[in-house]
Amino acid sequence: MDSRRRRRQAKVARCESEEVSSIEWEFIDMTEQEEDLIYRMYRxxxxxxxxxxGRIPGRKPEEIERFWIMRHSEEYAEKRKLRRT
Known part of the structure; x- marks a missing residue:
């Protein structure tokens, strides 16, 4: 019984993660094909x-999510405009 408790505590400890500020994120550049696929798959x-x-070779789920957040967030709208000029 004691060993089960230790294993469960170890699992809980591994699940904790450090939060990262979204301000520090770099913009993710996607090709037009990747963007199109992301929009269609999201729907x-x-x-x-x-x-x-899994449908986009070489891309991680975190990259896709970050791309989506940056594309649809008001916070990043101004940064996107500045980046294009």
Whole structure:
């Protein structure tokens, strides 16, 4: 019984993660084909980023989610405008 408790505590400890400020994120550049696929997949499956990333070779779910957040967030709208000029 004691060993079970230790294993459970170890699992809980591993699940804790450090939060990272979104201000520090770099912009993710996607090709037009990747963007199109992300939009179409999002309409089909919602925010299941790992499923969407599985359809785009070389992309991680975190990158897809970050791209989506930056593209649809008001916070990043001004930064996108400045970046284009």
């Amino acid at each position: 089909l499956v919602g925010d299941r980023w790992s499923l969407i990333a």
